[in-house]
Amino acid sequence: MNTKIKRSTLVIAAIVLLLIVAGAFFAMKKKPDAANAPAAAKKAGAAPARPTLTVTVAQPEQTELTMTLAANGNVAAWQEASVGSESNGLRLAEVRVNVGDVVKRGQVLATFSPETINADVAQAKASLAEARANAADAAGNAARARTLEKTGALSQQQINQYQTTEQTAKAKVEAAEAVLAAQQVRGRNTQVLAPDDGVISSRTATVGGVVSAGTELFKLIRQGRLEWRAEVTSAELGRVAVGTPVLVVSASGAQVQGKVRSIAPTVDPQTRAALVYVDVPNVLQNTGIKAGMFARGDFQLGRSNAWTVPQASIVPRDGFNFLLVLQPDNRVTQLKIETGRRVGDRVEVLTKMPANARVVVQGAGFLNDGDLVRVVDAPAPAGAPVAAK
Template structure:
């Protein structure tokens, strides 16, 4: 069947019209929704309110009196260390009575030397003294008799002078013999090595049976058992640490000891620009966790001052800095970069100036960004963090 060209064109136009009508009929149900979605500007009057990002708690910064401290590092050393040595020469060490770590009293016997040689020398000195005294007594009697014959002319003046000189010489020999005996008695006392002061034995080189020379060190003694913390303080901070300042010394194990500044070095190291501050600590026996030679850190208690503090949970660390999220009147939050200071318990000092009526977000602060809308609840009965 032959269909004319105008008929085909008309049929095509009819089909096109039908297809267009069907397309618009299919879009019809969606038109109300599309007409209801307006731009943000046109939606303001009748649009529903924005939903908050989180439910949070807030708190006001509080003023508190905090302890002002200065941190430092240093070594724990003996207050004074005494060297206890031998005063006798060439004697054999017979007994050692103490060991490292023993607490001793002033005058306590630490070690003894064999006394046989000293006893023999002392006996000889006593005999020499007795002989000198006898000789002196005889010479004195002869000189006295010679002086009685002075006026008779039986003896010449020269002979009388000789007898008098002999008596004086004999007396001098007695004194010399007494000095020798005294020296031997001192050697006898030196056969006992005595503690020069109260303290604790920190080192021992004495060995039973050894023959030592005079001056050989046998023991080292921490005098009075006192230790001190030698803290390094920079020259800029040195003026803040006068004598008598309390300090807390903390060992590597965490043990804490209270002490006081005994002295401040008058010299500053030109290399480190730091000076040594000497902190006296209590008796060594009471501080089993603190030993001489240990490295320790500590804090000097410089006094107390007022500070503005916030809960530690309200501080948000980001990108190496600390921030607070402040609640605005429209319940949105603004991010503020801050500097922190001292910490006491769960509160942290804020050194950055805050608005007088500032309120900081506490619970949920770490999940918020600048400009987020929040819902505030009472901190005593917090709601779930995520808004529904």
Template sequence: MKRSTLVIALLALVIVAIAAVWLVRKPSGTPAEQAAAAKAKDAKDDAPGPKPALTVTVAKPEATELTVTLAANGNVAAWQEAVVGSESNGLRLAEVRVNVGDVVKKGQVLAVFSPETVQADIAQSRASLAEARATAADAAGNAARARTLQATGALSQQQINQYQTTEQTAKARVEAAEAVLAAQQVRGRNTQVLAPDDGVISARTATVGSVVAAGTELFRLIRQGRLEWRAEVTSAELARIAVGTPAFVVSASGAQVRGKVRSIAPTVDPQTRAALVYVDLPTVLQNTGVKAGMFARGDFDLGRSSAPTVPQASIVPRDGFNNVFVLQPDNRVSQIKVQIGRRLNDRIEITSALPEGAQVVVQGAGFLNDGDLVRVVAATPPAAAPAPAPAAAQPAKPAASASVAK
């Protein structure tokens, strides 16, 4: 009885297990419902994750050698300006031979005064000199005869002294007449106004027919045509500049020239706390577009230094700040404000700190927002220049020609 009861219990347990398995595997609902459930399950399995907002390229900051410059402003002026005036008084200006902008050499005649009055004075001085010399000769003869009679006692000592005094007075009058003649000859040479140095005429007030007084300005001359840029540099930056430092000057007209520091002012203006730095520029004869009196800005080249740079396309200006987008490990971007510095071609210096090993977005940075998911692709290399077309094959020589060549 016990054995039969145990067999029946085992059979009942097996039957219950088979029924449970059949109930679990049996599909529930109608066939349409079963098909919809299967399709929803497949769609759920195939559903993708969040889509990237943009396809971008990234690049790491690179150390680039950049020039260190110091910006300044100032005026362009003549190195030295000579004033050419009249040394004669009361003469009429008969001829003006140069005008503004003319290049002149030292000793060149710039203007000529009417010489008639001076020539008449020279002739009068020569006649006075001849008369003085004749009087001096007569006085010298009388004095000589008086000295021969001194031993005989025919003349008194007073008379002899009188003849000697007359002789000396006549000689002095000759010297005075010679000095007057020399002065008149100088006036004659001064009828021609000469250039004191090589240079360029920058101003002219001489007018033909005018009668000018001595010392009246007739011309202004830029000596040797040399120009200089007088840059104003603050006292804090003055120590960074030395004589011989190269400078790059841009005038208000857009003309660009290179110069070199010639000297630095020994004093600082107590009002502006700035000192003048004198930079030699190309001469006006080279016609560089820079003229005396212009305002110009420029940069002093202080050397070179290495600094981290990023492509210009990665800098995104927003809300008055410069930003870059840094790629995160989960392919999302983080917006970071940066400070920029010098530029070299298409690269910009980053003066603020970036995370170590940061990769900044280059292409597509301007269309991103903080936290966007992106897809990174390799940067497209620049297109290579097309290869030259191969030379056309030469046609084969005909057999007859080949045989002739042989």
């Protein structure tokens, strides 16, 4: 029993001795660190803050920008003429033009077979000759009857009959002349003529086909003119006037310069938009603009001065645009802005900026509000003359 107690006492004493030695070791290690702490703190306070990034800056500039109004619409023919047949039941003998051909006013587009018309004209001429012969005979009989009127050889009734026959024969001559004229018109209608200068946009005429009067054979874009029918809201309609220049851009990217010809007098009650008709130059000169295309355009309303900054200085964050403005202590402040028009690599700033503000250009996207920066001169543009030393 005494032996067990002695062993327990020895174990406890050994543990206490180990704790005392460990405490002394940690105390000795901590003293040098505490002695060096003031020197380290002094050294840290003496070191200057390091810049976050090296950047270039620029000042906002006043730039003359074009005022525009954007709109969408469709391209259509200025006027599309329907060229049809004026003859009935004739066979198409020849078609001389196709889609895309440029034609002149009065040019022959197609011809019909003239055999039937020629026969009808010959018959009308024969009928006219017969009517004239009968009229001459009736006129002679009436003249003789009038000479015998005073002699009493013929009764008044017989004389009236001769005169009536003469007048009837004259009427038949006039009717025969009218029939001949109608047949001659049909003969001229065997040629389908272009009603105006323009471009053939559609063709349904087929050689050998028998068509009725009024059947459409061709469609013609008159004078080759197109128009862009822009939809402009009623709120913006007052800014557009006749003669305003317009830049029209098709879906393929083709651009053409046009001019406002007219403005619709009414506004669509459903969309609250009005049509503005813009003349587009000749269709053959603008291969990228075709009738039926959808196109967008900008009405060029004039020019005005505006404050602009380089596009690289604008930082989009969280759905908004910001500028990083350099402060006198070389730290940057984040400024929320609203942008406007763009021209080249410059963007209009609608938000009022501090006087003589300098904004970060190169490196703006890597900075946050309050960062310290180092400013260097912007590199000279490529090709700029180098100053002599």
